[in-house]
Amino acid sequence: QAGLTQPPSVSKDLRQTATLTCTGNTNNVGFRGVAWLQQHQGHPPKLLSYRDNNRPSGVNRPSGVSERFSASRSGNTASLTITGLQPEDEADYYCLAWDTSHSAWVFGGGTKLNVL
Amino acid sequence: EVHLVESGGGLVQPGRSLRLSCAASGFSFANHAMHWVRQAPGKGLEWVSGLSWNSGSIGYADSVKGRFTVSRDNAKNSLYLQMNSLRPEDTALYYCARDDAFDIWGQGTVVTVSS
Numbered sequence: 470q471a472g473l474t475q476p477p478s479v480s481k482d483l484r485q486t487a488t489l490t491c492t493g494n495t496n497n498v499g500f501r502g503v504a505w506l507q508q509h510q511g512h513p514p515k516l517l518s519y520r521d522n523n524r525p526s527g528v529n530r531p532s533g534v535s536e537r538f539s540a541s542r543s544g545n546t547a548s549l550t551i552t553g554l555q556p557e558d559e560a561d562y563y564c565l566a567w568d569t570s571h572s573a574w575v576f577g578g579g580t581k582l583n584v585l
Numbered sequence: 586e587v588h589l590v591e592s593g594g595g596l597v598q599p600g601r602s603l604r605l606s607c608a609a610s611g612f613s614f615a616n617h618a619m620h621w622v623r624q625a626p627g628k629g630l631e632w633v634s635g636l637s638w639n640s641g642s643i644g645y646a647d648s649v650k651g652r653f654t655v656s657r658d659n660a661k662n663s664l665y666l667q668m669n670s671l672r673p674e675d676t677a678l679y680y681c682a683r684d685d686a687f688d689i690w691g692q693g694t695v696v697t698v699s700s
Contacts (some may be wrong), residue, residue, distance in 0.1 A: 504687055506630075513680055513690040514622075514630065520686070531688055563630050565687060572644055574620070574632035 473497065473564050473577035480583040485554050491547040491564030491577045499545040503564040505538075508579075514563065518549065551582075559584045587611035587689050589681050594694030597671055605694060607664040607681030615659035617684045618642075621666050623677035624693075633679070634666065649675075671698045 474492040481487040491503055502521035506514040516531050518540035529540055537552045547566075551558055564577040593605040607619070620635035634655040636643045643655060654667040664681050676698050683689035 506687065508630075513692055514682075514687075515690070516686065516688045519688075561629075565630075565632075567685070571647075573646060574635065574644075576622075576630045576632060579629040 472575050473503070473566060475562075475564060475577035475580045477578070478581045478583060480585055481554055482585045483554055483556070487551045487554055487558075487582060489549045489551075489562050489580045489582065491549075492545060493547075493566060493568075493575075494545050496570040497545075497566040497568040497575055498542065498547050498564075500569055501567065502542045503540075503547040503566045503577075505540055505547075505549045506563045506565060508561045508563065510560075517562075520566070554584050556584055558582060587683075589683065589689055589691035591679060591681055591691045591694035594679060594696045596697045596699065598700050599672060599698055601671055602667070602669045603671060603696060605666040605668065605679055605696070607666075607691060609662045609664070609683070612683070612689075614662040619657060619664045619684075620682045620687065621655060621664075622680045622682055622687075622690075623675075623696075624680070625674075625677045628677075631677075635685075636664075668696070671696075673698050 504520045505518040507517050508514045517534050517538050539550050541548050561579045561581050563579045568575045588610045590608045597603050618637050621633040623631050623633050634645045636655050652670045656665045678693040678695050680693045681691050
């Protein structure tokens with residue numbers, strides 16, 4: 470099944486801004502966007518941002534997720550921007566979309582964010 | 586508090602079967618779609634299977650189609666994954682996740698397929 474493309478790793482300095490990307494096509498990212506999940510080593514994934522049509526009351530972030538995390542999309546590329554990087558932001562980040570051509574959910578390969 | 590707890594993992598020989606369970610609590614299980622997602626050691630996340638609130642819509646990844654069967658019992662607040670004809674490449678940590686928003690995840694249960 471088709472997957473989504475994410476850079477394997479991104480390194481940024483403490484307190485800087487990181488932008489992680491997720492590229493797909495019109496059947497997945499371009500259809501209804503992506504959800505973003507964060508996974509720390511040894512822990513289950515945590516939802517950071519809803520897909521386009523899963524937002525309750527127009528809010529993109531689940532309750533409890535820092536405002537430093539924001540998601541956007543332009544065409545078939547989705548982005549997760551993390552401002553004011555903190556040590557605890559060092560984790561793996563995954564995008565997730567519904568693929569209409571395969572009738573299946575697809576994950577990106579994940580990006581390991583290193584906070585220097 | 587909302588919780589998902591997976592169980593049923595273990596060590597199994599290739600070609601054998603295993604049934605995973607996911608017990609839900611703290612929310613109206615019957616109102617939500619549910620999914621199984623797995624993660625092989627050192628690898629990324631892979632969606633395995635999902636079903637709608639009433640089991641009317643069910644989907645599988647190509648890698649497990651014909652071998653795995655997902656089901657749910659809303660009266661027992663439980664999700665299941667019957668895994669047959671297991672292969673070494675099915676070795677992974679298996680998570681259940683709530684809803685098409687994937688907003689709640691369990692801690693996972695480990696499945697190891699090896700002779």
